[in-house]
Amino acid sequence: MERRYEIRQEEVAYVCDACREGEMLSDGFCLTSNPPQYPHRCNRCGHMQTFDARYPFTRTSRLNAWTDDPHRRRADTSFTPAPLTASSAEAI
Ligand SMILES: [Zn+2]
Numbered sequence: 688m689e690r691r692y693e694i695r696q697e698e699v700a701y702v703c704d705a706c707r708e709g710e711m712l713s714d715g716f717c718l719t720s721n722p723p724q725y726p727h728r729c730n731r732c733g734h735m736q737t738f739d740a741r742y743p744f745t746r747t748s749r750l751n752a753w754t755d756d757p758h759r760r761r762a763d764t765s766f767t768p769a770p771l772t773a774s775s776a777e778a779i
Pocket residue numbers: 703704705706707708709710729730731732733734
């Protein structure tokens with residue numbers, strides 16, 4: 688059975704630990720260790736560092752509900768009608 692989810696995407700970048708301004712970018716190489724290591728170079732100061740992941744990368748995360756259930760979808764909308772109070776009920 689398929690189930691569909693709304694997702695949110697975000698890009699994860701790594702800011703250089705040396706200059707704290709540049710962005711660490713993969714140089715395209717992969718060290719075939721276990722786990723694999725990815726050499727990166729800062730695009731501002733040239734600092735080199737190796738990571739377990741290749742930056743930048745895109746991460747997706749599920750939002751609250753699957754989208755093919757109309758009851759869940761309605762419950763997850765941000766719109767919440769204001770409850771009727773005694774005075775607003777009289778105005779209607
Ligand atoms: Zn740097």
